[in-house]
Ligand SMILES: Nc1ncnc2c1ncn2[C@@H]1O[C@H](COP(=O)(O)OP(=O)(O)OP(=O)(O)O)[C@@H](O)[C@H]1O
């Protein structure tokens with residue numbers, strides 16, 4: 034279980050500090066694939082970095098924190114400050130671009146070995162890693178390559194392999210398949226799903242693709258302008274979304290054989306530097322009233338295990354007439 038307590042994370046810039054995650058408060062139960070979606074810049078990567086405890090300047094935790102409760106010893110208190118010691122073993126991170134996260138001048142084996150416990154028998158572990166990556170359709174020699182010697186798909190497969198080898202309780206996957214072609218993409222997603230099924234661990238999976246979420250995510254977290262705006266079981270989020278933003282994201286999905294007008298979400302999210310009074314989605318929301326512009330909606334449980342931050346949660350959106 035991962036408990037996010039009023040998490041506020043900031044970046045320090047020459048202009049001052051900006052809140053990239055602003056008051057996210059929710060509990061993620063274990064054993065699920067949790068899909069995270071929302072437009073570019075809404076704080077998805079920042080949220081994963083905070084959960085991974087990778088707080089390097091200019092990113093900092095401003096207030097709040099994360100509690101991690103692992104399946105086998107729930108007595109252990111683990112926080113964002115102490116989670117680093119569990120990297121790879123209990124929590125792992127597949128970053129948005131594996132090219133930029135792997136050190137280009139160091140062989141992959143070396144980069145991974147650096148994280149193994151010093152006392153562990155490295156050679157024996159490496160043998161097991163070689164066996165493991167072979168099961169994932171990677172040549173054992175790939176471990177002895179430099180990142181640029183592998184194709185984009187192989188590199189990402191390697192990241193998945195390294196991230197899952199120790200069967201960590203939590204895997205954070207940040208758009209693990211963008212920039213890959215569709216066939217390779219599908220292979221990697223299937224691999225992630227298969228491994229999650231075997232290990233029954235928690236996977237936080239960031240993707241812009243609501244179609245992919247519909248297929249693989251058990252739960253959905255929708256973010257908007259640094260806030261969590263909806264969280265619930267996918268089946269319910271997709272069939273009965275509470276937040277108008279979620280509804281519009283889902284409505285923008287094309288359905289085969291359906292000539293219904295797809296609207297998408299027009300306009301852009303507000304800048305995080307602006308005065309963000311009221312509901313951050315109000316300017317784009319077809320349901321917005323003065324109340325929305327004045328008063329920030331709380332993130333509350335409207336239905337069992339289904340949360341949203343909207344004054345008009347669950348209300349129907351006005352119908353869009355197809356243009357001639
Ligand atoms: N190093 C940085 N310095 C300053 N601001 C940053 C930095 N990294 C991110 N931000 C800002 O923090 C906000 C959240 O960024 P983040 O990368 O978490 O978004 P994201 O949802 O992952 O976007 P994307 O879908 O494009 O990956 C954005 O407004 C972004 O401009």
Ligand SMILES: [Mg+2]
Nearest residue numbers: 077078079129
């Ligand atoms: Mg990102």
